[in-house]
Amino acid sequence: MYFVRAYDHEDHRYRTDYRGQTVVPSFTLECQEDHSCYLEGCQRVVINVSGEVFETQLKTLNRYPNTLLGNEAKRLAYWDRARCHFFFDRHRLSFPAILNFYQTGGKLRKPHEVPEEIFYDELKFFEIDESVIRDFLLTEGYTMQTVRTVAQTNWRTRLYSAFEYPDSSLLARTVAMFNVAVIALSIALFCLETLPAKSSQRCPTLVSAKQQGQYQTLVAPVPTTTPIQSSQPSKTYGFNWFFILEMLCVLWFSFEFAMRLLTYPFPRKAFMLSLANWLDLASILPFIGSTIILNFTVDCYDQCQKGSIFLNLLRFLRVFRIFKFYKYVTGMQILARTLRMSFREMTMFILFLTICIVLFATAIYFAETGNDRLQFNSIPDSFWWAIISMCTVGYGDYVPRSLPGKLVGSICVVAGVMTIALPVPVIVTNFNIVYRQTLQKRFRPELTREKQIPPNQSIVIMSQENAPIKIDKWDGNALKNALDDAAKKIMNESYGLVESFKLIDGRLALCSIAVSCSLFALLWDFLYPFPASKTVLIICVACYFILTGVISVYLLYFEGGVFYVGLEKDKTGIDPDDKWTLQSSLKKYDDQYCLKITYTGGVSKQTRSVERVCSVTEFFDEEGTLCYDLYEATVKGLKDSLSADKKAK
Numbered sequence: 001m002y003f004v005r006a007y008d009h010e011d012h013r014y015r016t017d018y019r020g021q022t023v024v025p026s027f028t029l030e031c032q033e034d035h036s037c038y039l040e041g042c043q044r045v046v047i048n049v050s051g052e053v054f055e056t057q058l059k060t061l062n063r064y065p066n067t068l069l070g071n072e073a074k075r076l077a078y079w080d081r082a083r084c085h086f087f088f089d090r091h092r093l094s095f096p097a098i099l100n101f102y103q104t105g106g107k108l109r110k111p112h113e114v115p116e117e118i119f120y121d122e123l124k125f126f127e128i129d130e131s132v133i134r135d136f137l138l139t140e141g142y143t144m145q146t147v148r149t150v151a152q153t154n155w156r157t158r159l160y161s162a163f164e165y166p167d168s169s170l171l172a173r174t175v176a177m178f179n180v181a182v183i184a185l186s187i188a189l190f191c192l193e194t195l196p197a198k199s200s201q202r203c204p205t206l207v208s209a210k211q212q213g214q215y216q217t218l219v220a221p222v223p224t225t226t227p228i229q230s231s232q233p234s235k236t237y238g239f240n241w242f243f244i245l246e247m248l249c250v251l252w253f254s255f256e257f258a259m260r261l262l263t264y265p266f267p268r269k270a271f272m273l274s275l276a277n278w279l280d281l282a283s284i285l286p287f288i289g290s291t292i293i294l295n296f297t298v299d300c301y302d303q304c305q306k307g308s309i310f311l312n313l314l315r316f317l318r319v320f321r322i323f324k325f326y327k328y329v330t331g332m333q334i335l336a337r338t339l340r341m342s343f344r345e346m347t348m349f350i351l352f353l354t355i356c357i358v359l360f361a362t363a364i365y366f367a368e369t370g371n372d373r374l375q376f377n378s379i380p381d382s383f384w385w386a387i388i389s390m391c392t393v394g395y396g397d398y399v400p401r402s403l404p405g406k407l408v409g410s411i412c413v414v415a416g417v418m419t420i421a422l423p424v425p426v427i428v429t430n431f432n433i434v435y436r437q438t439l440q441k442r443f444r445p446e447l448t449r450e451k452q453i454p455p456n457q458s459i460v461i462m463s464q465e466n467a468p469i470k471i472d473k474w475d476g477n478a479l480k481n482a483l484d485d486a487a488k489k490i491m492n493e494s495y496g497l498v499e500s501f502k503l504i505d506g507r508l509a510l511c512s513i514a515v516s517c518s519l520f521a522l523l524w525d526f527l528y529p530f531p532a533s534k535t536v537l538i539i540c541v542a543c544y545f546i547l548t549g550v551i552s553v554y555l556l557y558f559e560g561g562v563f564y565v566g567l568e569k570d571k572t573g574i575d576p577d578d579k580w581t582l583q584s585s586l587k588k589y590d591d592q593y594c595l596k597i598t599y600t601g602g603v604s605k606q607t608r609s610v611e612r613v614c615s616v617t618e619f620f621d622e623e624g625t626l627c628y629d630l631y632e633a634t635v636k637g638l639k640d641s642l643s644a645d646k647k648a649k
Contacts, residue, residue, distance in 0.1 A: 046085035047099075050092040053085070060102050068127040069102065094122040101128070108136050116140060142437055160263035163256060166328055176328055179256065183324050186249040186283075190318050193242045250287045253321075257284065276326070283321040286314040309529075334434050341430040342423065349423040353390065356419055360412040361386040367404035375399070380538050390416025479616050480586040482626055483593060484563045487582055490635045497566030497580060510554060514547040561585050568602075576602030580639070591615045595635070599642045610638050 043058035047069075064070040080087045088095075094114050101108045108128070110119045123133050161168040166176035257280050264271045271277055290311055326332045339346065361382035368376045375398050376382045385398035389412045400409045491497050521540035525533045564582040581598040596611035612634065619631045 047095075048080070048083070048085050048087045049090055049095040050088070052092045052095070054095065054099055056099060056103065063102060063105065064129070066127070066129060068125070071127075074127070090125060091118055091122055094119050098122060098126055098128070101132070106132065108132055110136070110140070140437075156263045157265060159259060160265060163260050163263075179252075180325070180328055182249050182252050183321055186246065186253075186318075186321050189242055189246050189249070190321075193246075246287060250284055253280065253284050257281065276323075279320050279323045282317050283324065286317040290314045330438065334431070334438055337434045337438075338427065338431045341434065342427045345423040345426045349419070352419050352422070356390060356412075356415055357383055357386040360389070360408060360415070363408045364400060364405055364412075367408045368400060368402055386412060389413055390419065392416060479620070480584060480593065483595070483616070483619065483631065484582075484584055486626060486628060486631055487584075487595065487635050488564050490632050491564060491566050491580065491582065491639070494632075494636065495566075495568070495639065497568055500565045500567050500579075502565070510547055510551045514544050514551070517543045517547070570602065578602045586616065591617060593619075595638065597635075597638045597642060608642055610641055612638060 045056055045058050045061065047054045047056070061069045061075075068074050075086060078086045078088055091114070093111060097109055097111055097114075097119070108123075110116065120133070120137075123136070158169070158171075162172040162175050166172050257277075260277075261271060326336070358379075361379050364385060365376050365379045365382045376385070382398075388395055388398075389409060392413060400406050488499070492499060517540045521533075521537050521544075524536045524540075527533075528536075530537070561583040562581055563584060564580075566580040566582075568578040568580060570577060579600040579602070581600070583596040583598070585594045586592070592613055593616045594611060594613045596609055598607060598609040600607045614634075619627050619634075621627060
């Protein structure tokens, strides 16, 4: 039999006893019906959602007593005594997913035909826990938003908020508007000073040399028998209105950077690890460096000969000031998030584009063989033609002459159009998703987490060897790293294994060779300026990208998630060491942590492995503290099972 409980009073509300206290009404077995259920104490509940009837057991709803359906006192308000069921005038297509949440023990999936906004409203109505709604929003592509609050307001915290958070106060909005104006002015000066009428004011000696035909470029001057004499020191050339305005902009940027650094309420290490702060620093140092070099040089013509590459690099770094708009322009933030979401598609696009470039560059090189190779001298020279052809630009500097070359060019253009069109729908879809989420995030309190800023200026972090490990529960990489480090400690301390770094040494060797190739290319280009260094640069760049691909393959197939390799020494010292390998994986937006232990015998060379997949919530409490004892039992259980198999064999 199933029982649907009813009120014992007419208005279906709470009644009041003779003492004036509210009493939850008792139920009567008013509605009963036979059913073939062999479970003792089974109580079925009928729920009507806008005319569609659902039936479940009372114990299923009671799994979550804090929700509307799981709380007896809350759901009584929707009891229909006449029809003996609960009635909800809500969205009927969303309710199956909500009921499935109770039946599956916490798994929440939005139906495809239900809009996200409607489903979110239904979750709020049925009072689903905020942590469940937060996980659902994260799977939909939302990101967490940290709101910092101060424990004690003082002038430091107010000043830091004024420079860091544009919407925090009237002072912050004023500073933001002034900062945007200064950034726009500095970028405009950077562009205008390259005009011929203004760039000639940098060095009159250089202008005179160009007029006499004794100097052609900044990199390769024409040798002359008579050196050029300068009667004016170069330190007087920069003082024009461009220089003065640029100096004022840099002074403001320096003041802003210093104020944010001095009033930063967290450890200075976190400040220096921020990419945005390094970009701010890159907008200041180039001007200071170039000014010092030019003002301490006796002859600017001589300086332009010897230090033009370095000076041009410093001037180029000033363009990074445009990224200072990121804090104030929402469109740039949306674009950055879109590119991060489309990283996999962009990687595939670059891979396809690279394959097509190499393929068509090779084809056009051999197709134009009969045309004396007037333009396509080599396959690397043909890369430029393949790129501009696939992008449908076609500057006309490289033109195939023969019939096979024209055929290759036609196929190249068609392939380029098809390749470029592949990632566009995905990127546009991601952009629409991010744009919609950005507009709706302010109405999602579940995605907001408060972080209290202490009243003092800095925080001293005390590290203890046996202190509990606390991790941000929303940072999947931090959770995985904490579990991996704990597994290393267990294997080393409990079993006396010796950690081996040979696998990591291979990766470091490949990275060192790749970096050496890039450094050698820079050094060679400095000693023998382009185009004399063209061949060496092509070889070094090719080697660098090849090694980068080898490193990717090495990480994917050789390491494959391996974070620990331990050697078990033979007690007699005769047999080779046994090897224990630990691998782990934790996918993004997934709480399933996979730990795999592999044993390789030193003598038999046989390999056996065992793994376990479980939720990371089994090893972390509500505060994000690692339950070391529980995780230690899991690791030891896997390791001991392999050890028992080894002894049995």
